[in-house]
Amino acid sequence: MKARKEYDVIIIGGGPAGLAAAVEAHARGLRSILIVERENQLGGILLQCIHNGFGLHEFKEELTGPAFAQRYIDKVYELGIEYLLEASVTMLNPDRSVMIVSKEGFVRYFAKAVILAMGCQERPRGAISIPGSRPAGVLTAGAAQKYLNMDGYLVGEKVFILGSGDIGLIMARRMTLEGAKVVGVAEIQRQPNGITRNIVQCLHDFHIPLYLSHTVTRIYGKERIQAIELSQVDENLKPIEGTEQYIEVDALLLSIGLLPNNSLSEGVGIALSKATKGPIVSNDLQTSIPGYFACGNVLHVHDVVDYVVAEARRCVDGVMHYLSNQISEERHIEVTAHTGLHYVVPQSIKPQTLGAKQRFYFRVKSPDHRVKIQIFADGMLIKESLKSHVVPAEMEYIEVDINDAVRQAQHITLALHKEEA
DSSP: OEEEEEEEEEEEOOSHHHHHHHHHHHHTTOOOEEEEOSSSSSOGGGGGOOSSOBOTTTTSSOBOHHHHHHHHHHHHHHHTOEEESSOEEEEEOTTSEEEEEETTEEEEEEEEEEEEOOOEEEOOGGGTTOOBOOOBTEEEHHHHHHHHHHHOOOOOSEEEEEOOOHHHHHHHHHHHHTTOEEEEEEESSSSOSSOHHHIIIIIGGGTOOEEETEEEEEEEOSSBOOEEEEEEBOTTSOBOTTOOEEEEOSEEEEOOOEEEOOHHHHHHTOOBOTTTSSBOOBTTOBOSSTTEEEOGGGTSOOSSHHHHHHHHHHHHHHHHHHHTTOOOOOOOEEEEEOTTEEEEESSEEOGGGOOSEEEEEEEESSOEEEEEEEEEETTEEEEEEEEEEEOTTSOEEEEEEOOHHHHTOSEEEEEEEEOOO
């Protein structure tokens, strides 16, 4: 095994979060930066997302995924930021040494700080244990997207999609545009799991039926999928006997959720959140192990890439504080999500690193109208914001001014309350 020089920062992942973090780190004066990417090109998942809708916040114009990624790739090239392609990180160590296998062999790299930007992965069929055979033609929506958009293969001509996550919705439209018949989309919950824009533009505009409170209860076919059994579910998400429908298909796409890709984080002992499945971080996006930071979908799954790159820039703020040793105090104020909220990020704040404002990101547990998002510091209400409509599929945020009540608090809580009529 070889040993290489120490970098100021090693960024694991060459997708939008990693690229944006690298560009921001360079802008902040760091010159010893290494991006590690396991694929043979930079850009990450954006490269297969050829639909538009990216960049409205970041660039104030509507771009495709590859076009959005290319702008950051070009900046990396222009700035001469170092990167490794077809390189897999096999292990992280508490001393911030990173074990990497690439064309150069098995090499240990050292970093003053490490940014985790590994993105997320789709839940496979095994995660929900659909009964039946295991024929060809059952694959995740993201895999189908890659086959179609990057390799030119139409994975089926009569397609059903299980799960109303955004990738599945987008693929319903994409498969239709390529000539396939999308028979329907089933969602086990009583409400869609994708953002409203995609429900309208990908299903309603193409008259694709959405079956809420339904799931696939059996797969038929030996070599190739021939049909599915679709059943209605009750309030406990259990199939209702007698509601089975037999639907002939030659492809079933699964869009049943995304999970932050944290096997490396777990390996080094970084504490993970049960709610987000990503690292528990403070307001500077530092994890439970000093010198390790996280941003993007490896931290919590985002709705739009523009928020991912904004978070990457905030992550570099934390890295710069850490590298300049500006943090003399290590007091943390715990931040927790209470009534009606599924999670909040960050999970703690450090008074010594707070700016004039602090933004908290969260998801609600269920859809609702006219609700108040409230922030309490040691039980005292310090901010509330009225939301006319909230759904679990859409990430929300609330920003609070930093004052003495926040700085001196022991505990910050966020909660959702229904506004009285």
